[in-house]
Amino acid sequence: METEFIEFYHWVKKNLGLDLFSYKEKQLQRRILTIMKNTTATNLTDYCQLMKTNPEVKYEFLDYITINVTEFFRNPELFRTFESELVSKIAPQFSSLKIWSAACSIGCEPYSVAMLADRNQLSLTSNKIIATDIDQTILTQAKKGVFKDSHLKNVSDTDLKNYFKNEKDDFYISDKIKRKVHFKKHDLLLDRFEKDCHVIICRNVTIYFKSEARDKIYQQFSESLVPGGLFFTGATETIMNPERFGLKKMGTFMYQKIG
Incomplete structure (x- = not known):
């Protein structure tokens, strides 16, 4: 599974311009698997293919991984x-x-x-x-x-x-x-x-x-x-x-x- 994640990181960096190698691994991998469950993909290879053909899946992945939680005058x-x-x-x-x-x-x-x-x-x-x-x-x-x-x-x-x-x-x-x-x-x-x-x-x-x-x-x-x-x-x-x-x-x- 670890090799599959590394290949996935390389694909994301090349195709989506997002460097996942610098993120904390366990936390990141949990988030990837969580968002992947919302799709028809059953593995990371299929997930890559789905993001290639479905822009909505791609943008949902980017939105989820880059963590857009915010409010005015936070803290x-x-x-x-x-x-x-x-x-x-x-x-x-x-x-x-x-x-x-x-x-x-x-x-x-x-x-x-x-x-x-x-x-x-x-x-x-x-x-x-x-x-x-x-x-x-x-x-x-x-x-x-x-x-x-x-x-x-x-x-x-x-x-x-x-x-x-x-x-x-x-x-x-x-x-x-x-x-x-x-x-x-x-x-x-x-x-x-x-x-x-x-x-x-x-x-x-x-x-x-x-x-x-x-x-x-x-x-x-x-x-x-x-x-x-x-x-x-x-x-x-x-x-x-x-x-x-x-x-x-x-x-x-x-x-x-x-x-």
Whole structure:
């Protein structure tokens, strides 16, 4: 079975552009077998063939494996600290901010940052926050800016009134906020990283990678930051010895580029 999984990883990397070799094996294999059970495939070879001929099966696999769980202002206490650090310590250093939201899923995170940038009147480089994800289907959804009530549980009444329009069961993000976010496809394992960033947010993603891949990503994020820049990680992610990546601990799950 192990050989079958390795062949499957090679096929996925070649045909879907997703590097599964850097994911934690047991957890990944459980997820693959779980999503495969929703299809007619009885083994990984058949599953590959099914993904070749059925785009819906392919996109369901990508959506499931890349784990698109998100909400606005996820872990609100951490987001409040992030906003405070951003406004009081980071923004005053620079004339404008280049902000990158990596692994942004359906857009809750970059739109959250866009809202706090708007209410604090922060100047954004090119008037945009860069938001990236590996999943093109998810990016298409993010660009629409349409959300359900379950995504909005941490949104204040003021922000809800100022930045959303409610129609039946859907909440539409305002055009003012949509214009502040530029979405594009990006693979943290395979693609080049942004440069000269003042802020990078990548939360609850690296926990799914092996330590070698995780360390490489942290190093690249550090190289993407300007000296004094801020890296905001997830509530399940702590960087041990951040100095080896040219970072220092700034607060809970926040690190600053040493310069």
